[in-house]
Amino acid sequence: MADKIQAGRRRRPTPPEKARKSAALPVSRSLVRDLRAMIEKSHQGVATALNLGIVSLYWQVGSRIRKDILREKRAGYGEQIVYALSRQLSREYGAGFSDKNLRHMVRFAELFPDPQIVYALSRQLGWTHFRRLIYIKDPLARDFYAEMCRVEKWSTRALAQKIGSMLFERTAISRKPDQLARRELEALRKQDLMSPDLVFRDPVVLQYLNLHDSYSEKDLESAILRELQSVILELGAGFSFVARQKRITIDGRDYYLDLLFYHRKLKRLVAVDLKLDSFQAADKGQMELYLRWLDRNEREPGERHPIGLILCSGKSDEHIELMQLDKSKIRVAEYLTELPNRKVLLKKLHQAIARARARVESGEENASAEIIKPSPPGKALKKRAGTQGWD
Numbered sequence: 001m002a003d004k005i006q007a008g009r010r011r012r013p014t015p016p017e018k019a020r021k022s023a024a025l026p027v028s029r030s031l032v033r034d035l036r037a038m039i040e041k042s043h044q045g046v047a048t049a050l051n052l053g054i055v056s057l058y059w060q061v062g063s064r065i066r067k068d069i070l071r072e073k074r075a076g077y078g079e080q081i082v083y084a085l086s087r088q089l090s091r092e093y094g095a096g097f098s099d100k101n102l103r104h105m106v107r108f109a110e111l112f113p114d115p116q117i118v119y120a121l122s123r124q125l126g127w128t129h130f131r132r133l134i135y136i137k138d139p140l141a142r143d144f145y146a147e148m149c150r151v152e153k154w155s156t157r158a159l160a161q162k163i164g165s166m167l168f169e170r171t172a173i174s175r176k177p178d179q180l181a182r183r184e185l186e187a188l189r190k191q192d193l194m195s196p197d198l199v200f201r202d203p204v205v206l207q208y209l210n211l212h213d214s215y216s217e218k219d220l221e222s223a224i225l226r227e228l229q230s231v232i233l234e235l236g237a238g239f240s241f242v243a244r245q246k247r248i249t250i251d252g253r254d255y256y257l258d259l260l261f262y263h264r265k266l267k268r269l270v271a272v273d274l275k276l277d278s279f280q281a282a283d284k285g286q287m288e289l290y291l292r293w294l295d296r297n298e299r300e301p302g303e304r305h306p307i308g309l310i311l312c313s314g315k316s317d318e319h320i321e322l323m324q325l326d327k328s329k330i331r332v333a334e335y336l337t338e339l340p341n342r343k344v345l346l347k348k349l350h351q352a353i354a355r356a357r358a359r360v361e362s363g364e365e366n367a368s369a370e371i372i373k374p375s376p377p378g379k380a381l382k383k384r385a386g387t388q389g390w391d
Contacts, residue, residue, distance in 0.1 A: 051122060051126050051127075052119070052122050052123065054126075054127055055118065055122040055125075055126070055127055055130065056118070056119070056122070058104075058105045058108060058127060058130075059105070059108060059109055059112070059115065059118050060109075061097075061102070061105045062102075062104075062105030062106040062107070062108050062109030062110070063109035065082060065085070065102065065105070065106050065109075066106050066109050066110060069081045069082060069085075082099065082102055082103070082106075083099050085102065086098055086099040086101075086102050087099075089102075104131055104134065107134045107135075108130055108131075108134050111133075111134050111139075111142065112130070112134075117189070120150070120189070121146055121149075121150055123150075124149065124150045124153055125146070125149055125150060126156065128156040129149060129154075129156055129159055132156065132159055132160060132163065133145060133146055133149075133159075136163070138168075140168075140174070140178055140181055140182065140185075141168040141169075141174070143182075143185050144168050144171075144173060144174075144185060144198075145159065145162065145163060145167075145168065147185055147188050147189055148162075148167075148198070149162075151188065151192065151194070151237070151265075152236065152237035152238075153237075165205060166349060167201065169349040169350065169353065170201040170202055170203060170204075170349065171197065171198060171199075171200070171201050171202075172196075172197035172200065172202070172331075173185075173195075173197045173198050174349075174353050175352065175353045176197070184197065184198060192265075194238075194265040194266055196266060196307060196331065199235075199236050199238070199263065199265070199266060200309060200331045200333065201234075201235075201236070201333065202331075202332070202333035202334060203333060203334040203335060203336050204234060204235070204311060204333050204334070204335045204336070205234060205335075205336050206223075206224070206231065206234065206335050206336065206337055215276075216276070217258070217274050217275070217276055220274050220276070221244065221245075221258055221259065221274055224259065224274075225244060225259075235261075238263045238264045238265045238266070239261045239262070239263055239270070240261060240262045240263075240264065241259075241261055242260040242261055242262050242269070243257075243259075243260040244258070244259060244260075245257070245258065246259075246260045246271075248289075248290060248293045248294075250289070250293065255289070255290070257271055257272075257273065257290050258272055258273050258274045259271075259272040259274070260272070260294075266304065266307070267302070267303055267304050268299075268303055268304040268305060268306055268307055269294055269298060269299065269303070269306040269307075270306070270307055270308070270309060271287065271290050271291060271294060271306055271307070271308045271309070272308075272309045272310075272311060273286065273287055273290070273308065273309070273310050273311070274311050274312075275310060275311065275312035275313065276312075276313055277312065277313060277314075278312055278313060278314035278315055278316070279310060279312045279314070279315040279316065279319060279320070279332050281319065281323065283310050283312070283332075284310075284323055284325065284328075284330060287308040287310055287330050288308075288328075288330070290308065291305070291306045291307070291308050291329060291330070294306040305329060306329070307329045307330070307331070308329060308330045308331065309330075309331045309332075309333065310330065310331070310332045310333070311333055311334075311335045312332065312333075312334060312335070313334065313335065314334055315332050315333075315334055317352070320332055
């Protein structure tokens with residue numbers, strides 16, 4: 001009797017059998033997509049909230065220690081108290097409150113005293129970002145990397161690479177007096193307004209193109225397109241590739257622009273002309289022709305006027321100054337196919353920065369720069385604040 005009852009019972013499927021049956025059932029793709037989106041959004045929200053909490057906590061800890069202990073005149077006594085405090089907190093809360101980390105927090109609170117700025121940055125930057133930023137000695141460079149990291153969403157590794165490649169020293173913003181440079185950084189911080197001087201860099205490092213000692217402009221152009229992702233990472237976030245050898249026809253005569261990009265933050269086309277030789281005066285006229293044609297035939301409603309970048313193997317500072325390219329929509333930058341000695345390059349960049357700042361401060365250059373504002377359709381709005389200096 002028991003055997004009959006057992007035989008009459010419905011056999012439950014084993015887990016593998018369940019999996020086979022469930023795999024045969026249709027599942028709505030839209031349902032899976034929506035659930036994935038919900039899960040990802042939740043994960044991101046949790047990660048953002050956790051990061052905000054950690055950064056806020058570390059800032060508060062550093063601020064409190066700095067206020068209560070390190071402002072004492074007896075520095076040695078303060079150091080002893082921090083060490084004793086770290087031992088106690090580490091026993092209770094782990095290695096995150098070691099003596100070394102407490103000093104990171106104190107320095108963090110000292111160099112980023114405004115909690116509102118810290119909160120805004122920490123929505124994109126984690127504690128590991130801040131730990132790299134707080135050991136940049138130049139305040140202007142530190143603010144530049146912090147804001148560009150926020151806007152371009154760099155990882156900690158990317159931030160380290162940008163600092164290592166001397167990105168700040170290679171931008172025109174570094175060559176302005178502090179007051180003018182800070183004005184542009186404030187516009188970026190408060191309104192996300194990007195200027196060309198924050199975007200373009202000089203020199204442009206293209207060592208990953210693997211070009212040999214002898215190469216043509218076509219070889220250079222092909223190498224750039226082959227390594228387009230790396231090139232765009234070097235140029236900066238926001239660049240989108242549009243065309244290669246863009247044909248420009250004027251009175252039945254054809255001209256060819258090497259590369260054409262669009263920059264989302266600047267809201268304008270960026271024409272790139274490649275030169276194997278050093279910059280020549282005639283290069284400016286050629287680029288002006290390209291820009292006027294693009295402005296007339298390619299600019300869409302709501303876009304700003306196109307801007308040009310002449311990438312050359314060398315340039316004369318005196319030529320650039322006399323031709324007043326800083327007042328035009330043309331930028332000139334050297335490209336390096338091999339990364340030079342860091343000390344040599346840094347010395348050269350610091351000399352260029354000192355010369356540029358000296359010219360502005362002595363009144364030799366017109367203190368005016370372009371800050372990018374969102375433009376209504378069909379109109380181009382400008383706000384002048386700072387210089388357009390490009391050494």
